Amino acid sequence: MPLTLTSLPYEAEVGDQAAARSRLGVRDEKHSTLALERHVYRPRRPPVLSGSFVVTRCSEALPAAGNDEKIAALFPHMHRKPLVRIGFHSGPQPVPVGRPLRVGVLFSGGPASGGHNVLTGLYEYLATRNVSSSLLGFLGGPSGLLDDKHIEIDEMLLFKHRNQGGFHLLGSGRTKIETAEQLEVAFRNCEKLELDGLVIVGGDDSNTNACLLGEYIAEHRGRTCVVGVPKTIDGDLRNEYIEASFGFDTACKTYAELVSNLGFDASSAQKVYHICRLMGRSASHITLEVALQTHPNVAIISEEVAAKRQTLPMIVNIIADTVCERAQMGKNYGLVILPEGIVEFMPDIRALIAELNEVLSAPNTSNVGAAATGNGMAAAAAEAAAAADTKSEATIVKEIAAMLSDKSATLLLSLPVPFAAQLCLDRDPHGNVQVSKIESERLIAELVDRELQRRKHERTYCGTFSTVTHFFGYEGRCGLPSNFDCNYCYTLGLVAGGLIEHGYTGYMARATGLCRAPELWEVGGVPLTSMMNIERRKGKDVPVIEKSTVNLGGAVFQSYKSVRHAWRLSDDYRVVGPMQFYGPHADEITRTIETTE
Amino acid sequence: MPLTLTSLPYEAEVGDQAAARSRLGVRDEKHSTLALERHVYRPRRPPVLSGSFVVTRCSEALPAAGNDEKIAALFPHMHRKPLVRIGFHSGPQPVPVGRPLRVGVLFSGGPASGGHNVLTGLYEYLATRNVSSSLLGFLGGPSGLLDDKHIEIDEMLLFKHRNQGGFHLLGSGRTKIETAEQLEVAFRNCEKLELDGLVIVGGDDSNTNACLLGEYIAEHRGRTCVVGVPKTIDGDLRNEYIEASFGFDTACKTYAELVSNLGFDASSAQKVYHICRLMGRSASHITLEVALQTHPNVAIISEEVAAKRQTLPMIVNIIADTVCERAQMGKNYGLVILPEGIVEFMPDIRALIAELNEVLSAPNTSNVGAAATGNGMAAAAAEAAAAADTKSEATIVKEIAAMLSDKSATLLLSLPVPFAAQLCLDRDPHGNVQVSKIESERLIAELVDRELQRRKHERTYCGTFSTVTHFFGYEGRCGLPSNFDCNYCYTLGLVAGGLIEHGYTGYMARATGLCRAPELWEVGGVPLTSMMNIERRKGKDVPVIEKSTVNLGGAVFQSYKSVRHAWRLSDDYRVVGPMQFYGPHADEITRTIETTE
Incomplete structure (x- = not known):
């Protein structure tokens, strides 16, 4: 089904709730006034994204964040690419019709506010460039790609979801596409659906896997460009190339x-x-x-x-x-x-x-089976645990403490019994x-x-x-996105569309200069491998995009450190209040994003 | 210290954050933009409250909600008074100077958003009528009155707290003023401070006690008029006279x-x-x-x-x-x-x-002492409980279940052990x-x-x-109050001031027609005894203001009942979003308050 961007959907309706309401075709009661107002909010973006643009390289080929040789060996087709930036045509604008594109998109992992605006930006990019393009949304996360469960995203669906929180238009999931078999299935489905591009909205792991898939497709000479979009409310997908993941701003304001x-x-x-x-x-x-x-x-x-x-x-x-x-x-x-x-x-x-x-x-065994492993300690511990119904938790904890080093035993016994028992008894399938x-x-x-x-x-x-x-x-995770997250996600969606049209794969869409107004953001892409390092997990070398932790020497922590002593004894609590979408506070962003470290 | 209403504090500053900021005299960082904007928000009120007004009776003397004779016996001076309403002077407005008044105010019980605006309204009423009036705030709730811990509330303090959540300007507490001795101390302090009025901001119990104090003062020919203001986020202080308690609207929007x-x-x-x-x-x-x-x-x-x-x-x-x-x-x-x-x-x-x-x-004994009471059951149970360290919780629960009826024993044993144990072991000082x-x-x-x-x-x-x-x-309980709670509390504060100036005691300030704009609300007072009934508590007849529970035949529950079946299986979740202070949604109120039952 070709896209139908029949009108510039926002401009016509800003502030016109009656129009929005009639277009939604639902009874009043279902949509709060605020939800309707958000439907007609026009997200902001850098002007370069309003027409066709050029994508140019703007750095040397980038090495990996660490273990460059190992990353290069894992990603021969993806690695050592340059940063690219999106800029205006230097000559007259060409006729704004591109080739029709087929693009798939999926949400991976926990939801974050703004995801629907990634879809909105992507859709608008595709529809503006060529109305014969298609946008396919995979349902339930990465498993939707593996099982080929998808819907065609149309204007009406987007209209209902733009500027709204959650990932519920498509749903999300935690399935990982990482084994050879999964990569093959995902690749086949991309081929079957004739996808020019696949946009993966996710955190560090999902973007690492996006790169694995990009590599697999490139190796098999597929046509699909894989592009990532940085999502995580925790804010730990952040590095010299990526200033913020979406969802963090809204989540922090809510908390x-x-x-x-x-x-x-x-x-x-x-x-x-x-x-x-x-x-x-x-x-x-x-x-x-x-x-x-x-x-x-x-x-x-x-x-x-x-x-x-x-x-x-x-x-x-x-x-x-x-x-x-x-x-x-x-x-x-x-x-x-x-x-x-x-x-x-x-x-x-x-x-x-x-x-x-x-x-x-005990390897590959539940606590009941542990007795059979020959691991005496585990067996004894399992026995102790199995007795939970008849022995008191305190007794079980004591029995298990007897098997630990003095230091750990003392610590375990110093914990309140229910917590100590939880540590001793509540284990995952690997024990x-x-x-x-x-x-x-x-x-x-x-x-x-x-x-x-x-x-x-x-x-x-x-x-x-x-x-x-x-x-x-x-x-x-699913509140109405802040203006920042609305703008940022919409921008990232437009950028992802552009990267795909221009044939970039193994890239993450990015916008920088986020402390400034969206009109001043710079946009482009960063090669996924440039953010990667090798980590030892379960005895294997695996590529990972390193999580960003709080920089104790950085400006954000230091500014907290300089005042925290005063807060200990005073009642210097600060009024935050509910996030506002209108007024001078509406475009304020979190200190973390505002601060360049 | 006389009041100093040097200027009409709002009009001069609406939208003027720089002025607000400089007046607060604090560094920028402490006050969020939104908090500042709220400082300069001008709460709305019925126009009759903007100048001097008359208070007229507008009903027959009202009986109690139940047990009229008993209530009459308990409150001979307070009972069988009429509703009163505040209205415009029919002739030309008199010179707007009243006599100087000394008024005390306290918060009772859990905080609710809007409390500071009760103070604001009260202050403005007093200052507008006579700048030689004083407003005393008792600290930490009713105990502040008993211990005579108070501050003089001035314009600057109020400026910092108006339209802000919480009760922190004064603090609150759960001490009850109900025994003869407490009533005497409270009365003496009112006399000592030469209070013309005392405003008690609280829920059903606090207002019942306000009436006890009013009665005591009247009986002892004191000068202090006691006026209540309806507060509780639970929304259960609601009846044919009171449409809503403040704080409910903000709390519901937050949740x-x-x-x-x-x-x-x-x-x-x-x-x-x-x-x-x-x-x-x-x-x-x-x-x-x-x-x-x-x-x-x-x-x-x-x-x-x-x-x-x-x-x-x-x-x-x-x-x-x-x-x-x-x-x-x-x-x-x-x-x-x-x-x-x-x-x-x-x-x-x-x-x-x-x-x-x-x-x-076992009466007046902790579980350790229970064994000494001669109550065999309690002793056995206490013994079982005392063994918690050595016996498993499950064992204790079984032992206690053995002392119960079959039905209750079955229920207790059907509960997950930690909950059953909590029921058996976690008891208040009365057991x-x-x-x-x-x-x-x-x-x-x-x-x-x-x-x-x-x-x-x-x-x-x-x-x-x-x-x-x-x-x-x-x-x-302490979020920035919704526009409704800002307006409602400000109005109630003005009304409370008016009731005191006109010599009404044992009344609750009220505003009705809350589903309409504040300019259309009707305002006045309702005698506290008209909302009272007698309840048997711990073997004694005590007066209570009955808590309002959900009316299963009422419009609010029925409207839920008519749709809930559809919601069971659909994902018909409704977008609510953070409470907004500006825009068309800013003045929306909760369905419960909107609906007259």
């Missing part, structure tokens, strides 16, 4: 509003500590950003924990000290935030987990401890409480300590 | 945004059920409103659970049935919302709790089960999972069921 509200709840009711865990397992960008927005009494940054080798008791003491000092001022309330991944960055917990994995896991399932905000709240009771006993503290714990994660 | 995001997260990632518990222990107004805003697959309404005598297994089956039907359509994801108080409305859980309280509690601490969203998630496993075994279900649970409560 910051809630955390800010809790700060004022603390200082209004004056009787609880709110302890909030925020999304971000591998990096603390979200926690750092939210700290800068909300001014909590304590914010723990995983990267600092690792750098300073701070153990669990040290973190507990940092918080307990703050509680004590505040209590002396008559303040038995406060606000503490932590990143999701915190415990995995503590050296003592890491050592404990490594030992537990050793002791508890590994499921660290990500630990509700670290509850663990830390309980340990701080215990430490404070100890101090009370010692008469070095005489306050009250009551906590309410929170985890903010999923709430921030 | 609805999050729940809406989770709906789209479910349909985007297509692999989890989000199960959300929302604030509302005694009533489900919030859950009902959020359901209407977000279109979840299942919303449980406590009042319906009670009316239909739905047991825990019945609720579990309602959800499991929906999950099964959706699985047949290939949808292994969805959105479920429940009110905080849900389990307390289930007849089977109520019976179990009553039995546990009987078996486990009562702490029902409100039960995380019902987790309990129900686990029971539904178990039921689905059973069905899978029976081959009547073959999907996957993975849940993420959430509780939204504190996040919604």
Whole structure:
């Protein structure tokens, strides 16, 4: 089905909700006024993207981020390409009709706000260049490509989803296209569908796999150009070429509003500590950003924990000290935030987990089968675990502690029983401890409480300590995208279309200068391999796009570090409020994106 | 210190953020652009409140809501007063100078968005009428009155807090002023401070106590008029005289945004059920409103659970049935919302709790002391509980179940062990089960999972069921108030000032016609006793303002009921988005307030 960009869809309708409403053809009740207004919001983009443009190389061929030779061997067709930029034609504009293109697109991994605008930009690019083009959306993520489940995206579908949060037009999934067999199936389906291009919207792993697929297709002389778009709310897909992944801005604004509200709840009711865990397992960008927005009494940054080798008791003491000092001022309330991944960055917990994995896991066996492996420790541990119904959790933990080093045993036994038991009993199919399932905000709240009771006993503290714990994660993945995410995604979609038309494969669409107005952004592409390194995973060398962690020497962390001491004892909570789409605040972006490090 | 309303604070500064910023005298970084914009927002009010006005009676003397004779006996000076309304002078306006007034104000109970605007309205009323008036704010809630801890509220303080969320200018607390001794202390402090009026901002209990204090003062010929202002995010202070309590609108909008995001997260990632518990222990107004805003697959309404005598297994089956039907359509994801108080409305859980309280509690004793009471059951139960360190929780639960009726024992043993143990072990100082601490969203998630496993075994279900649970409560109490809550609170503050100047005591400030623009609201006061009834609490007859619960025959519930079936299987999630302060959606109010029942 050819595209039908019958009108410039936005201009005609800006502010015209009646038109939007009648076009949606649905009863009023279903669409909030705000959702309708967002339907008619016209995302902003650099002017170069409004017509046909040229794509020129603008750097030398780039090496990989590390292990260049190994990356080159893995990606002979993709590697050592230059950066490219999109620019105006220097002569008169050519007639704006390109060849008809067939392009597929899919969402990979957890949703992030703005995904639908990638589709919108892509569609508009294709339709503006040639109305005989087609845009195919694969359903349910990468598995949609493997199973060839797709829909043709038309103007009406996009109209319903543009500037709206979520990935629900297509759905998403975590299937990875990485084995030889999967690559072959994906390639065959691209061929069958005669795709000129495939746009993969995803995080670091998905983009690594996008490059594998690009390589496979190039090697087999396929026609499909594979282009990636940087997505992840955690903000850890960020490097010298990519300033931000989409979804981060909206997610941080959503969390910051809630955390800010809790700060004022603390200082209004004056009787609880709110302890909030925020999304971000591998990096603390979200926690750092939210700290800068909300001014909590304590914010723990995983990267600092690792750098300073701070153990669990040290973190507990940092918080307990703050509680004590505040209590002396008559303040038995406060606000503490932590990143999701915190415990995995503590050296003592890491050592404990490594030992537990050793002791508890038996290769390729569930805990019931462990007894049969001949691994005596694992068998004993499995036996202990299997007795959970009759023995108390405390007894089981003690039995397992007896198998650990003194240090780890002491740590395990110092944990509240339910958490210790969770570490001992709750394992993934490979027998590994499921660290990500630990509700670290509850663990830390309980340990701080215990430490404070100890101090009370010692008469070095005489306050009250009551906590309410929170985890903010999923709430921030599918909200209405901020103006920034609307503009950024729309721009990335247009850029991805351009890269495909101009035959670039193994590239990621990018826009830079994001701290400026969208009209001033520079746009182009970066070769995926230039962001790659080799990592050892499960005994194998694998290519990865390195996750960006918080740079402790960088401007964002330093600006937090320079003020955090003042926030400990004051109630300097900052009003954030719900994200606004109109008014002078509407185009503000997060500090993290604003700051070039 | 006399008031200094040096200028009409808003008009001069609307939209003038630079002026606001320089007046706040703080560095830029502390105040977000949005917070500043809100500082200069001019709340709307009925025009009658812009100058001096008359207060006239507009009904017969009102009886109590129930037990009129008993209420009359308890409140001889307060009872059987008429409704009053505020209206324009019929002749020419008198010179707008009143006598100087001294007024105290306090926040009682949990915070709710808009409280600072009650202060703003009150201050403006007093300052406009006579600049020699004073406004005293009691710190930390009712205890601030008992301990005479107060500040003088001046223009600068208010400027910093107007249109901002939270109660942090004064703080709040849950101390109740209800005993004879407390009433005497409160009265003495009012006398000492020469208060013409005392404004109590609180929920049903706080307003009942406001009336007790008004009665006490009147009986002792004090000069202080006591006026209440209706506050509670739960929305259960609502009756034929009061259309809404402030804070409900903002809270619902905050929760609805999050729940809406989770709906789209479910349909985007297509692999989890989000199960959300929302604030509302005694009533489900919030859950009902959020359901209407977000279109979840299942919303449980406590009042319906009670009316239909739905047991825990019945609720579990309602959800499991929906999950099964959706699985047949290939949808292994969805959105479920429940009110905080849900389990307390289930007849089977109520019976179990009553039995546990009987078996486990021994008067005035902790569980350790229970053995000494001679109550054999309690002693045995306490012994069982004390053994928690050595026995497994499962064993303890079994021992306690043996002391219950068959029905309750079966129910207790059917619960997941940690929840059963929580019921048996986690008790308040009176030995009562702490029902409100039960995380019902987790309990129900686990029971539904178990039921689905059973069905899978029976081959009547073959999907996957993975849940993420959430509780939204504190996040919604201190956000930037919606335009409605800004306007409503400001209006109530002006009205409270007027009622005091005109000598009304034992009244609650009110505005009606809230579904219309603020300029069209009618304003006045309602006698507190007219909303009261007698309830038996702990063996005593006590006056209470009855909590409003969801009216199952009313328009709001019926409109939900008429569509909920369609929402079960469709993914009809509605986009809510963050609350906006500007644009056509800014003045929208919640369906509950909009609807007159």
